[in-house]
Amino acid sequence: MKRSLEMAVALPVEEAVNALEPVRITKIGRREFLKLTGLVGGGLMLSFTGLRAAATATAGALAPNGFLRIDSEGITLYAKNPEIGQGVKTSLPMIVAEELDAAWEDVEVVQSPIDAETYGPQVAGGSNSVRVNWDLLRTAGATARAMLVGAAAVRLGVPPAELATRDSHVVHAGSGARLRYTELADATAGMPVPPAGTLALKSPDQYRLLGTRVTGVDNEALVRGEALFGIDQSLPGMKYAVYQKCPAQGGRVKSFNASEIKSLPGVHDVFSLEGNDNPLELMPGVAIVADSTWAALSAKRQLRVEWDESTAARDSWSDAVAQAGRLRHEAGATRVVEAGDVDAALAAGAQRLESFYTYHFASHAQLEPQNCVARFANGAVELWAPTQTPHRGIGNVANTLGIPPERVTVHQARCGGGFGRRLYNDFMCEAAAIAARVDGPVKLQWTREDDMSHDLFRAGGFHQLEASLDGEGGVTGLRDHFITFADRGRPVSGGSFRPGVFPSGLIDNLRLEETALDWRTRCGAWRAPFSNVFGFVIESFIHELATAAGRDHLEVMLEIFGEPRWLEPGNPRVLHTGRAAGVVRLAAEQAGWGRAMPAGRGLGLAFYFSHAGHVAEVADVSVDAEKQIKVHRVTVAADVGPIINLSGAENQLEGSVIDGLSTMAGLSVTFENGRVEQSNFDAYPMLRMPDAPQVDVHFVASDFPPSGLGEPALPPLAPAVCNAVFAATGHRIRTLPISEEGFSIG
Amino acid sequence: MRLNVNGREHELTGVDPNAPLLWVLRDGLGLVGAKFGCGISQCGACTVLVDGQPVRSCSYPAGAAVESEVSTVEGLAEPDGRLSAVQQAWVDLDVAQCGYCQAGQIMAAEALLRSNPSPSDADIDRAMAPNLCRCGTYLRIRKAIKLAAAKRAEGGQS
Numbered sequence: 001m002k003r004s005l006e007m008a009v010a011l012p013v014e015e016a017v018n019a020l021e022p023v024r025i026t027k028i029g030r031r032e033f034l035k036l037t038g039l040v041g042g043g044l045m046l047s048f049t050g051l052r053a054a055a056t057a058t059a060g061a062l063a064p065n066g067f068l069r070i071d072s073e074g075i076t077l078y079a080k081n082p083e084i085g086q087g088v089k090t091s092l093p094m095i096v097a098e099e100l101d102a103a104w105e106d107v108e109v110v111q112s113p114i115d116a117e118t119y120g121p122q123v124a125g126g127s128n129s130v131r132v133n134w135d136l137l138r139t140a141g142a143t144a145r146a147m148l149v150g151a152a153a154v155r156l157g158v159p160p161a162e163l164a165t166r167d168s169h170v171v172h173a174g175s176g177a178r179l180r181y182t183e184l185a186d187a188t189a190g191m192p193v194p195p196a197g198t199l200a201l202k203s204p205d206q207y208r209l210l211g212t213r214v215t216g217v218d219n220e221a222l223v224r225g226e227a228l229f230g231i232d233q234s235l236p237g238m239k240y241a242v243y244q245k246c247p248a249q250g251g252r253v254k255s256f257n258a259s260e261i262k263s264l265p266g267v268h269d270v271f272s273l274e275g276n277d278n279p280l281e282l283m284p285g286v287a288i289v290a291d292s293t294w295a296a297l298s299a300k301r302q303l304r305v306e307w308d309e310s311t312a313a314r315d316s317w318s319d320a321v322a323q324a325g326r327l328r329h330e331a332g333a334t335r336v337v338e339a340g341d342v343d344a345a346l347a348a349g350a351q352r353l354e355s356f357y358t359y360h361f362a363s364h365a366q367l368e369p370q371n372c373v374a375r376f377a378n379g380a381v382e383l384w385a386p387t388q389t390p391h392r393g394i395g396n397v398a399n400t401l402g403i404p405p406e407r408v409t410v411h412q413a414r415c416g417g418g419f420g421r422r423l424y425n426d427f428m429c430e431a432a433a434i435a436a437r438v439d440g441p442v443k444l445q446w447t448r449e450d451d452m453s454h455d456l457f458r459a460g461g462f463h464q465l466e467a468s469l470d471g472e473g474g475v476t477g478l479r480d481h482f483i484t485f486a487d488r489g490r491p492v493s494g495g496s497f498r499p500g501v502f503p504s505g506l507i508d509n510l511r512l513e514e515t516a517l518d519w520r521t522r523c524g525a526w527r528a529p530f531s532n533v534f535g536f537v538i539e540s541f542i543h544e545l546a547t548a549a550g551r552d553h554l555e556v557m558l559e560i561f562g563e564p565r566w567l568e569p570g571n572p573r574v575l576h577t578g579r580a581a582g583v584v585r586l587a588a589e590q591a592g593w594g595r596a597m598p599a600g601r602g603l604g605l606a607f608y609f610s611h612a613g614h615v616a617e618v619a620d621v622s623v624d625a626e627k628q629i630k631v632h633r634v635t636v637a638a639d640v641g642p643i644i645n646l647s648g649a650e651n652q653l654e655g656s657v658i659d660g661l662s663t664m665a666g667l668s669v670t671f672e673n674g675r676v677e678q679s680n681f682d683a684y685p686m687l688r689m690p691d692a693p694q695v696d697v698h699f700v701a702s703d704f705p706p707s708g709l710g711e712p713a714l715p716p717l718a719p720a721v722c723n724a725v726f727a728a729t730g731h732r733i734r735t736l737p738i739s740e741e742g743f744s745i746g
Numbered sequence: 747m748r749l750n751v752n753g754r755e756h757e758l759t760g761v762d763p764n765a766p767l768l769w770v771l772r773d774g775l776g777l778v779g780a781k782f783g784c785g786i787s788q789c790g791a792c793t794v795l796v797d798g799q800p801v802r803s804c805s806y807p808a809g810a811a812v813e814s815e816v817s818t819v820e821g822l823a824e825p826d827g828r829l830s831a832v833q834q835a836w837v838d839l840d841v842a843q844c845g846y847c848q849a850g851q852i853m854a855a856e857a858l859l860r861s862n863p864s865p866s867d868a869d870i871d872r873a874m875a876p877n878l879c880r881c882g883t884y885l886r887i888r889k890a891i892k893l894a895a896a897k898r899a900e901g902g903q904s
C-alpha cells in the first residue's frame with residue numbers, strides 16, 4: 001500500500017519515521033530545485049536510479065543525482081538529512097566521497113533542499129540515517145566515479161579497465177597521466193548514467209576515508225558564531241512573536257488583557273488562536289507580535305490569560321504512583337507477548353524473585369528552545385525551521401492553515417539538539433498560524449519555560465517483574481507487568497511493549513503484560529524511545545537474578561544469549577546473539593571484569609539492543625557514605641557494522657554515556673493538576689563537566705551493514721551504573737532518577 | 747546607547763537599557779553567536795566577555811555594559827580570518843555535536859586561558875561548570891582547552 005503524507009502525519013511519529021521511508025511526494029518542482037541548488041544553466045543532471053527517472057544534459061558539470069555536483073570550480077556534496085548533532089551532515093557525504101574517490105579536502109558540503117522526489121525521506125530519527133542511506137549514497141558516488149572514468153578513457157584513448165581513481169583524480173598507471181575530476185566533468189555531458197547493477201562498489205579493505213576521524217563540516221562556521229541554527233535566521237522587516245498556551249494541555253483561551261498588552265512598548269499586535277484540536281499541530285493560545293524578541297518576552301510577562309480548563313488535562317504523577325502501587329500485584333489488563341508457560345515455570349522454579357521498578361517522566365531539554373521563522377503571502381507559506389521531520393512539517397503546516405502542501409516551503413536549519421523533540425512540528429504550525437495574521441515575516445520564539453511545559457515528555461512507568469531460576473541458577477521464566485499510560489485508550493508514545501522487545505526470543509517462558517492509566521498530556525519519542533527505560537529495568541533485573549543464583553553476571557548474560565544466531569533470520573534490524581555476546585565480552589575484557597575491587601567500589605555490566613545497534617557497557621564506580629556516586633570510567637563496546645566517521649562515532653558514544661548519566665542522576669518531570677512542576681534548568685539539573693566520567697570506546701569491526709549511533713549506546717548506561725552501585729554497596733536501585741532513592745552523581 | 751563590541755563602537759537607538767545584552771547583540775547587532783538557552787543564567791549558552799570576564803548575557807542588562815568592552819565569539823579570530831587557538835582546538839578535536847552551546851563554551855574557555863594560561867583539570871572543571879552541554883561533549887571540551895593552552899604557550903600568547 002502506498003502511504004500518503006496525510007497518513008504519515010496521522011501516525012505516531014516513531015511509526016511515521018518508518019512509514020516515511022517509501023513516501024514519494026513532490027514538493028519542489030524540477031525548475032525550483034535547480035534554482036535552489038544553483039544548477040540553473042549548467043550541469044549534467046541525470047536521474048538517480050529509483051528516485052528520479054528524467055535525465056537532463058547540460059554542459060559543464062557532472063551531477064548524476066542530487067547528492068553531488070562536479071564542475072570546473074570544485075566538488076560539491078549535498079547532505080540530505082537534518083543535522084541535530086548526530087553528525088550526518090558530515091557522515092552521509094563521506095559515504096558519497098568514499099565511492100567517488102574524492103579527496104575529502106577537495107569537497108564542499110552543502111545542506112540539500114527539502115525534496116522527497118530527489119532525496120527520498122529526509123528525517124533525523126530512529127538512528128536511521130546511515131542504515132537507510134548507505135546503499136543509496138554508495139551508489140551515488142560510484143555512479144559519478146564510473147562516468148568520470150568513462151570520460152577519461154575517451155580523452156586518453158585507453159580502455160576504462162586500465163584506469164584507476166584516487167584523491168579526486170583519474171589515474172592511468174601505464175602513461176602516468178592524472179586527470180582531475182574537475183577537468184573531466186564537462187566531458188561527461190551526454191554520457192549515459194550507468195545502471196546501478198553495473199557499478200563495482202568498494203569492499204571495506206579498499207576504504208580510504210570511511211573509518212577515519214573527520215572534523216564536522218560545520219565546525220569552522222560554528223566556532224565563528226555564524227548563523228546556522230533556526231534561532232539565528234533573520235529576514236528583512238522581520239517581527240518577533242511569542243505564544244502562550246494553557247499550562248495544562250487542552251485548556252482554551254477565555255479572555256486576556258489585550259488592550260494592556262497592545263499598549264506596551266514595541267508591541268504590534270496581540271491575538272488569540274483557536275487551535276485545530278491536534279495537539280501535535282496547533283493548541284489554543286495567545287500570540288504577541290513585537291519589534292524585538294525582548295519586547296515580545298517582556299510583554300509576555302505582563303500577559304494575563306483566563307483559561308477555560310474544562311477540557312484540560314488533570315494529570316497527576318503522585319496519583320499515578322499510588323495507582324501503580326495498588327495494581328502491581330494484579331494481572332495486567334492485556335498480554336502483549338506470551339511465550340511458553342510462564343505460570344508453570346514460576347511455580348516450578350527452585351527460586352522465585354520479584355521486583356518493582358519505577359521511572360519518572362523526563363524532558364528533552366534540547367538546548368535550543370523551539371523557534372521558527374515564517375513568511376506568509378498569497379496563500380503560501382515559507383518556513384525556516386529546526387525540525388527533524390521537514391516533510392512531516394510540511395504536512396502539519398498545510399493541515400493547520402488549510403492549504404495544499406504544495407504551498408508550504410521548508411528550509412532546513414541546523415538543530416540545537418533534537419533527542420526526538422523535533423520529530424514534532426507544533427512550533428512550525430504556531431509560527432505559520434501567526435505569520436498568516438502578520439504582514440511580513442515573523443520569528444516565533446519559545447522560552448525555556450514554554451519548552452519545559454509543552455514538551456512531548458518521555459513517559460514515566462512502572463514494572464512489576466517476577467522470575468524463576470532452576471537448580472543451576474538458569475532463568476526459566478519471566479513475567480513483566482508494565483503499568484503505563486494511555487490517552488483515551490491509545491498508549492502514549494513509548495508506553496507499550498512492542499513485539500520482539502528484548503528479551504523476547506531469549507527466555508522460553510516469557511509474558512509481557514500491560515495496564516494503562518489514563519493520561520492526557522503529550523508524550524513523545526525521547527532518545528532511544530522505550531529502550532532508554534526498558535534497558536534499565538530488564539538489565540537491572542537480570543543482574544538481580546544472577547546475584548540471587550550466586551553466579552557471575554557475565555556468565556548469565558552469555559547463557560541467555562545462547563548460540564550465535566539472528567533472532568529473526570534474514571532481518572538485520574533484530575538482535576543477533578553472537579554480536580550481543582561479542583560486545584558483552586569485549587566490554588568486560590576491556591574493563592577488567594572479574595578483578596578484585598576495593599571496598600565501596602564496584603563494576604557493573606549491562607547490554608541493550610536498540611536501533612539495530614548492539615552495545616554493552618561496564619561502569620566503574622565508588623559510592624561514599626552520603627550515597628554520592630563517583631563514576632570513574634565507563635567502558636563501551638559497540639557493534640554497529642563499519643564505522644563511517646570515527647570521530648563522530650566516538651563523540652556519539654561519549655555523549656550517550658553523559659546524557660544517560662545526566663538523566664538517571666536527577667532529571668524528573670512531575671505533574672499535578674495537569675501542570676508540569678518544573679519550569680527551567682534550575683529545577684532540571686543536567687550533568688556538568690566536573691561530574692563527567694572518563695569514557696573508553698571500543699568498536700567491533702564487524703562486516704554487517706552499518707547502522708546508526710545516535711541512540712543505541714544510551715540504554716545500557718543506567719543499568720550498568722546501578723549494577724555497579726549494587727556491586728559496591730549491596731543496595732539495589734529500582735527508581736530513576738536515582739535522586740529519588742537518595743543517590744547523587746558527584 | 748553606545749556599546750563597544752569586539753573593538754567596534756555601536757550607536758544604538760531606542761534600546762531599553764534593561765534589555766539583556768544577549769538580545770541587543772542578537773536582534774540589534776546581528777551577532778548571533780551567543781545563544782538563548784534558559785534566560786536565567788543556568789546554561790551558559792549566552793556567555794560573552796565583559797571586560798574580559800565571562801557573563802551570562804541573557805541576564806546582563808545591556809545598559810551595564812555601556813562603559814565596558816564586550817567580546818563575543820565573532821571577535822575572536824584574527825583580522826586576517828585566522829582562528830584563535832581556542833577556536834582552532836575546537837575544530838581540530840571535533841568538539842561539537844549539535845554545537846549550540848559551543849560559542850558559550852569557547853568564550854568561557856577564552857576567559858579561563860587569559861587568566862590562567864596552563865589550567866589544571868580542576869581549574870578547567872571549575873571554570874567550565876556554569877556551561878551546560880546537552881549533547882555531553884565535556885570530555886572533548888577539556889581536551890580542547892588543554893590543546894589550546896599548549897598552542898598558546900608555543901605561540902607566546904599570554
